[in-house]
Amino acid sequence: MNKYLSKVFYVLTGSKRSLIFLMLVFVLTSVLEAVGIGLIGPFLRLASEPEFIHKIPILEWIYIQFSLTSSRQVIPILGLGIVALFCIKSLGYFFARYYIFQFTFDQKRLQSLRLFNAYLVVPYTFHLSRNTAGLIKNIILETNQFTLNCLQPILESAANLVVIVVLLLLLAKTDLLLLVMIMAILLPTFIAFYRLGGKFKAWGKIVSESQKEIIRTINHGLGGLKETRVIGCESYFGEQMEEQTLRHEKAATLFNTSQLLPRILIETSLIAFVVLFISISQLFLKQSSEDLTSVMGVFAIASMRLIPSASQLIQGVGRMRNGSYALDMLYFDLKELDREKVEKNIDITGNFKGGNFLKSQPGERQVIPFLRQIELSHITYRYSGTSEPAIKEMSLSIKKGESIALIGKSGSGKTTLVDVILGLLPPESGDILVDGVSIYNNLRYWQDLIGYIPQSIFLTDDTIERNIAFGVPDDKIDYGRMKQAIKAAQLEELVEELPDGIKTSVGERGVRLSGGQRQRIGIARALYHEREILVLDEATAALDTETERLVSEAISSLAGTKTLIIIAHRLSTVEHCDRIYLLDKGTVVKSGSYQEVVG
Numbered sequence: 001m002n003k004y005l006s007k008v009f010y011v012l013t014g015s016k017r018s019l020i021f022l023m024l025v026f027v028l029t030s031v032l033e034a035v036g037i038g039l040i041g042p043f044l045r046l047a048s049e050p051e052f053i054h055k056i057p058i059l060e061w062i063y064i065q066f067s068l069t070s071s072r073q074v075i076p077i078l079g080l081g082i083v084a085l086f087c088i089k090s091l092g093y094f095f096a097r098y099y100i101f102q103f104t105f106d107q108k109r110l111q112s113l114r115l116f117n118a119y120l121v122v123p124y125t126f127h128l129s130r131n132t133a134g135l136i137k138n139i140i141l142e143t144n145q146f147t148l149n150c151l152q153p154i155l156e157s158a159a160n161l162v163v164i165v166v167l168l169l170l171l172a173k174t175d176l177l178l179l180v181m182i183m184a185i186l187l188p189t190f191i192a193f194y195r196l197g198g199k200f201k202a203w204g205k206i207v208s209e210s211q212k213e214i215i216r217t218i219n220h221g222l223g224g225l226k227e228t229r230v231i232g233c234e235s236y237f238g239e240q241m242e243e244q245t246l247r248h249e250k251a252a253t254l255f256n257t258s259q260l261l262p263r264i265l266i267e268t269s270l271i272a273f274v275v276l277f278i279s280i281s282q283l284f285l286k287q288s289s290e291d292l293t294s295v296m297g298v299f300a301i302a303s304m305r306l307i308p309s310a311s312q313l314i315q316g317v318g319r320m321r322n323g324s325y326a327l328d329m330l331y332f333d334l335k336e337l338d339r340e341k342v343e344k345n346i347d348i349t350g351n352f353k354g355g356n357f358l359k360s361q362p363g364e365r366q367v368i369p370f371l372r373q374i375e376l377s378h379i380t381y382r383y384s385g386t387s388e389p390a391i392k393e394m395s396l397s398i399k400k401g402e403s404i405a406l407i408g409k410s411g412s413g414k415t416t417l418v419d420v421i422l423g424l425l426p427p428e429s430g431d432i433l434v435d436g437v438s439i440y441n442n443l444r445y446w447q448d449l450i451g452y453i454p455q456s457i458f459l460t461d462d463t464i465e466r467n468i469a470f471g472v473p474d475d476k477i478d479y480g481r482m483k484q485a486i487k488a489a490q491l492e493e494l495v496e497e498l499p500d501g502i503k504t505s506v507g508e509r510g511v512r513l514s515g516g517q518r519q520r521i522g523i524a525r526a527l528y529h530e531r532e533i534l535v536l537d538e539a540t541a542a543l544d545t546e547t548e549r550l551v552s553e554a555i556s557s558l559a560g561t562k563t564l565i566i567i568a569h570r571l572s573t574v575e576h577c578d579r580i581y582l583l584d585k586g587t588v589v590k591s592g593s594y595q596e597v598v599g
């Protein structure tokens with residue numbers, strides 16, 4: 001339990017004191033409730049024996065203070081006191097519940113935010129080993145599980161435990177034998193449920209894993225809808241979906257049904273016990289009817305509050321066990337992200353040391369001067385879990401305004417080298433220097449110099465204008481710059497033809513545009529953001545000759561004004577480059593002009 005709570009405290013965001021304060025408020029209202037219930041028994045007794053009030057100092061005091069003439073007059077005053085206590089308790093309970101919901105859902109919000117921000121800024125290598133479905137699941141579903149099946153049951157169980165202890169103490173004061181009887185009813189259910197704990201955790205794990213698989217299947221099936229349709233594998237994804245939804249259904253049904261068991265078991269035991277008790281006392285002990293009535297009164301109280309509290313407590317513990325898988329997922333991820341934060345000097349809320357990363361807008365960032373050259377010095381990079389480095393001791397230099405092409409057969413290390421240059425993969429050894437200064441002194445500033453145009457450019461389901469100004473709020477878009485970027489990227493003709501011009505929506509991932517148009521939007525985006533260095537993963541292989549000509553023209557028109565690093569897939573497109581590097585097995589095997597390397 002200690003381990004569980006320490007994980008909960010680690011995952012909790014913001015003030016941990018709120019949790020303790022809430023627990024106290026909840027416990028206090030529960031105590032008021034328990035005391036209120038405890039007073040009903042004596043109240044009933046006083047109603048039948050009013051003279052008894054003179055034996056209770058506080059009631060005697062009321063009798064004197066209010067100058068009452070008959071003992072019976074104390075009864076309504078006492079009744080009013082009990083009603084007032086219940087009103088205070090109910091109000092307290094209402095507000096306590098309100099704050100519990102507010103606190104727990106606020107926690108869900110903060111954790112989703114914390115995870116999302118952390119996933120955004122965490123080193124790229126973290127994402128190489130993670131699946132997006134798992135990250136989505138953590139941000140949306142595990143935070144929800146944590147709220148519903150960890151935080152809420154902790155608060156409720158603490159309150160229920162207090163009610164149970166208070167009521168058991170009251171019971172012990174009334175009749176020790178009855179306490180033993182009640183314990184005999186409650187304990188077996190407690191023990192049975194405690195033993196079922198492992199199952200609850202297993203069901204929680206199945207629910208969580210199946211949800212991750214559901215998201216993954218949706219991503220695969222719908223994300224690659226074109227391929228799914230053409231290959232005709234709809235049923236394959238349909239079957240995967242069915243399998244996972246069935247796993248989810250089974251585990252969720254079992255868990256939710258098992259949550260009803262404590263109440264059923266305790267109630268049945270109670271009824272059986274009462275019947276047994278009456279039968280035995282009538283047959284063998286021949287107890288008086290008053291004795292039986294008082295015993296029944298205590299049982300009535302027990303069933304009114306003790307039984308619900310006890311079953312809620314058992315359910316709460318079950319929910320906590322069920323939520324422990326989600327808790328583990330959040331705990332391990334946040335721990336890992338925190339470790340990355342310490343190692344890589346990144347604040348989990350999104351602040352890079354020396355600059356607020358998440359709050360800054362593209363174009364508002366400070367940029368380091370780049371006047372002469374970029375130098376890659378003895379770079380080695382090895383993917384984790386592989387023995388051979390993908391890049392070995394690679395050195396090359398690029399002058400400002402120069403355009404270089406990286407060529408080589410598939411798997412030679414072109415993309416890896418570009419990812420190292422982009423600052424996404426930290427090299428095992430070596431350095432990248434800009435005018436003699438290491439980019440690792442301030443990676444953010446280095447990245448602010450670069451415009452990256454991948455083979456398959458990421459477009460949001462938004463207008464052309466927003467895709468070009470990517471990440472800039474509408475009121476901050478510079479339309480003069482946008483026009484220039486569109487012109488330089490050879491997009492003018494397309495924009496003029498479209499009825500809504502730059503306000504035309506491109507569709508999800510740019511489905512309403514051709515491959516070449518998407519690529520040119522990528523170029524326009526890099527130009528709009530006025531990046532000094534453009535890194536292009538040339539996508540011309542998939543383009544027709546006319547579109548390829550347009551993209552190539554757009555690229556070559558930039559030569560001289562921008563520094564270009566191009567991953568070339570077609571030799572015909574790199575003729576205009578100043579220098580060509582031929583890569584093989586992670587090293588440069590040949591470099592020079594087009595004639596020297598290719599010719």
Ligand SMILES: Nc1ncnc2c1ncn2[C@@H]1O[C@H](COP(=O)(O)OP(=O)(O)OP(=O)(O)O)[C@@H](O)[C@H]1O
Pocket residue numbers: 128383384386390408409410411412413414415416417
């Ligand atoms: N995430 C990864 N984990 C482990 N190995 C990887 C990973 N990504 C790439 N590799 C390996 O690194 C080597 C270089 O791959 P890279 O993608 O850089 O080649 P490339 O020249 O860009 O190929 P292509 O032209 O086909 O895109 C390959 O042997 C590849 O298998």
